[in-house]
Amino acid sequence: MVYDYLIIGSGIVGSLLGRELVRYQNRVLMIEKGVDIGMGTSAANSAIIHAGYDPVPGTLKAMLNVRGNALWDHLAAELFIPFRRTGSYVVALSREEISKLEELNKQGKANGVPGLRLLSAEETKERIPGISEEAKGSLFAPTAGIIDPFQANFFACENAVLNGMELQLETAFEDFLWEKNSIVGVKTTKGIFRARWVINAAGIHADEIMHKAGLHSDYRIIPRRGQYVVLDRNLFQWDKVVFPCPNEKGKGILVATTMHGNTLVGPTSEEVSDKRALFTTEEGLRQAIEGGKRLVPGWDTRWIIAQYAGIRATLFPTKDFLIEVGEVPGFINICGIDSPGYASAPAIAEYIIQKLREKGETFIPKYDFNPIREPRRLFKHLSVEEKKQRIQREPAYGHIVCRCEEITEGDLLAEIRGPIPARTYDALKRRTWLGTGRCQGSFDFPRVIEILARENGTTPYEVTKKGGVSRFVFSPTRGHYDL
Numbered sequence: 001m002v003y004d005y006l007i008i009g010s011g012i013v014g015s016l017l018g019r020e021l022v023r024y025q026n027r028v029l030m031i032e033k034g035v036d037i038g039m040g041t042s043a044a045n046s047a048i049i050h051a052g053y054d055p056v057p058g059t060l061k062a063m064l065n066v067r068g069n070a071l072w073d074h075l076a077a078e079l080f081i082p083f084r085r086t087g088s089y090v091v092a093l094s095r096e097e098i099s100k101l102e103e104l105n106k107q108g109k110a111n112g113v114p115g116l117r118l119l120s121a122e123e124t125k126e127r128i129p130g131i132s133e134e135a136k137g138s139l140f141a142p143t144a145g146i147i148d149p150f151q152a153n154f155f156a157c158e159n160a161v162l163n164g165m166e167l168q169l170e171t172a173f174e175d176f177l178w179e180k181n182s183i184v185g186v187k188t189t190k191g192i193f194r195a196r197w198v199i200n201a202a203g204i205h206a207d208e209i210m211h212k213a214g215l216h217s218d219y220r221i222i223p224r225r226g227q228y229v230v231l232d233r234n235l236f237q238w239d240k241v242v243f244p245c246p247n248e249k250g251k252g253i254l255v256a257t258t259m260h261g262n263t264l265v266g267p268t269s270e271e272v273s274d275k276r277a278l279f280t281t282e283e284g285l286r287q288a289i290e291g292g293k294r295l296v297p298g299w300d301t302r303w304i305i306a307q308y309a310g311i312r313a314t315l316f317p318t319k320d321f322l323i324e325v326g327e328v329p330g331f332i333n334i335c336g337i338d339s340p341g342y343a344s345a346p347a348i349a350e351y352i353i354q355k356l357r358e359k360g361e362t363f364i365p366k367y368d369f370n371p372i373r374e375p376r377r378l379f380k381h382l383s384v385e386e387k388k389q390r391i392q393r394e395p396a397y398g399h400i401v402c403r404c405e406e407i408t409e410g411d412l413l414a415e416i417r418g419p420i421p422a423r424t425y426d427a428l429k430r431r432t433w434l435g436t437g438r439c440q441g442s443f444d445f446p447r448v449i450e451i452l453a454r455e456n457g458t459t460p461y462e463v464t465k466k467g468g469v470s471r472f473v474f475s476p477t478r479g480h481y482d483l
């Protein structure tokens with residue numbers, strides 16, 4: 001069997017491209033080394049659909065950010081992705097920073113960002129109650145928005161799968177298959193797969209794969225970690241997206257609301273030597289907290305309920321996205337997709353289809369492609385009458401498993417038995433928002449472990465948080481679980 005397209009990586013870039021490719025009569029295979037889709041950078045970022053004033057004019061980043069931003073409304077409507085155009089503010093905290101706002105405004109206009117406006121100190125304070133008293137003015141970008149990054153990635157991938165994309169989890173790319181000077185497939189940990197086109201959408205590992213294809217041996221991704229804290233939505237309500245003025249290290253530490261009503265504070269910007277350094281540090285969290293308080297002082301560190309880190313895939317020396325179609329025959333290279341990669345992802349998919357057409361590829365529409373992903377509504381979002389009916393039909397909806405987020409056993413079973421079955425705790429968490437409240441899962445862990453073991457036909461000892469060795473239960477303490 002020869003696939004038309006084989007995608008390496010199931011992040012937002014691979015998933016949206018996969019969905020575009022199955023609109024047409026293509027055989028598409030996605031391979032993902034993780035135990036679930038979307039466990040890479042697409043699951044650890046600021047979740048902002050940036051407006052597009054930040055990238056340098058003339059770069060791919062500038063073009064694809066502005067275009068991608070515009071595509072999100074339609075995409076979110078088709079896939080029922082939680083997405084809200086909140087607008088964003090870059091706030092100057094000193095007179096000197098006002099010139100930076102003017103520069104960003106000019107840059108944004110050159111990039112074609114609609115509706116940018118410079119605001120005075122008074123207007124800034126009036127529009128953002130709680131902003132630092134030091135605020136001297138701001139740049140308002142009305143087209144910026146926020147998204148649920150877990151659901152957007154998952155819904156895009158699930159829609160692609162329901163439209164015929166094959167998905168192989170726990171399948172890591174190892175090398176290319178070559179015939180003469182063309183790439184004709186891949187060797188993976190699960191065997192060989194042949195394809196007319198192999199697509200590198202491997203996030204922070206994309207440079208290693210690009211080098212194996214013989215491209216740009218002098219370019220490399222230097223991993224840059226960003227650390228965050230998350231505030232309890234019951235203790236602090238914040239409905240804005242506020243950045244400080246950017247510096248040479250990046251966009252700076254923001255204070256932003258999320259689609260779930262929590263507040264994010266971060267990210268830091270630290271070069272790290274190891275792409276696996278996905279952990280928070282005391283120093284990083286201190287920087288995130290200090291940066292956040294400089295911008296929005298009125299919150300307390302006791303309101304922090306979670307912390308996390310993500311790694312940016314910044315490509316050196318260009319610092320731009322690198323997208324190449326057919327530079328090596330049979331190979332599509334998507335490398336250096338750091339921020340604003342999430343915002344740009346729909347435009348990256350569109351751009352690649354356009355480049356393939358220019359290469360002479362034909363795209364015959366598939367008559368039964370269904371762009372709509374019907375939502376599986378969580379029990380908590382049903383009316384009282386609907387809840388009664390649901391419990392009557394499926395009693396598992398009557399068992400609350402996660403009290404903070406009101407997630408029922410029925411909600412979990414729907415995901416465990418869904419088109420991309422959730423097989424780990426984190427897979428359920430990303431799909432339902434389980435375990436993200438004040439108690440951070442301490443109430444639901446034992447219940448979820450039992451449900452996953454029962455449904456997967458394993459012992460509780462084999463249930464993992466995110467695959468590999470991330471087990472919850474190692475040995476009996478009070479003889480609860482019989483082996």
Ligand SMILES: Cc1cc2nc3c(=O)[nH]c(=O)nc-3n(C[C@H](O)[C@H](O)[C@H](O)COP(=O)(O)OP(=O)(O)OC[C@H]3O[C@@H](n4cnc5c(N)ncnc54)[C@H](O)[C@@H]3O)c2cc1C
Pocket residue numbers: 008009010011012013014031032033034037038039040041042043044045046047048049050171172173174201202203204205225226227267310311312313337338339340341342343344
């Ligand atoms: C701190 C931080 C903040 C950010 N904030 C924003 C923001 O607010 N807005 C925005 O637009 N962007 C933001 N970004 C950038 C954005 O998150 C990324 O650009 C985007 O998620 C990249 O998606 P991706 O699909 O390219 O990569 P990923 O999501 O990392 O997906 C790559 C996939 O490839 C898989 N893979 C890797 N190697 C192999 C292999 N050998 N075999 C098989 N599979 C493999 C991985 O497991 C992973 O699932 C931020 C990034 C960071 C780190």
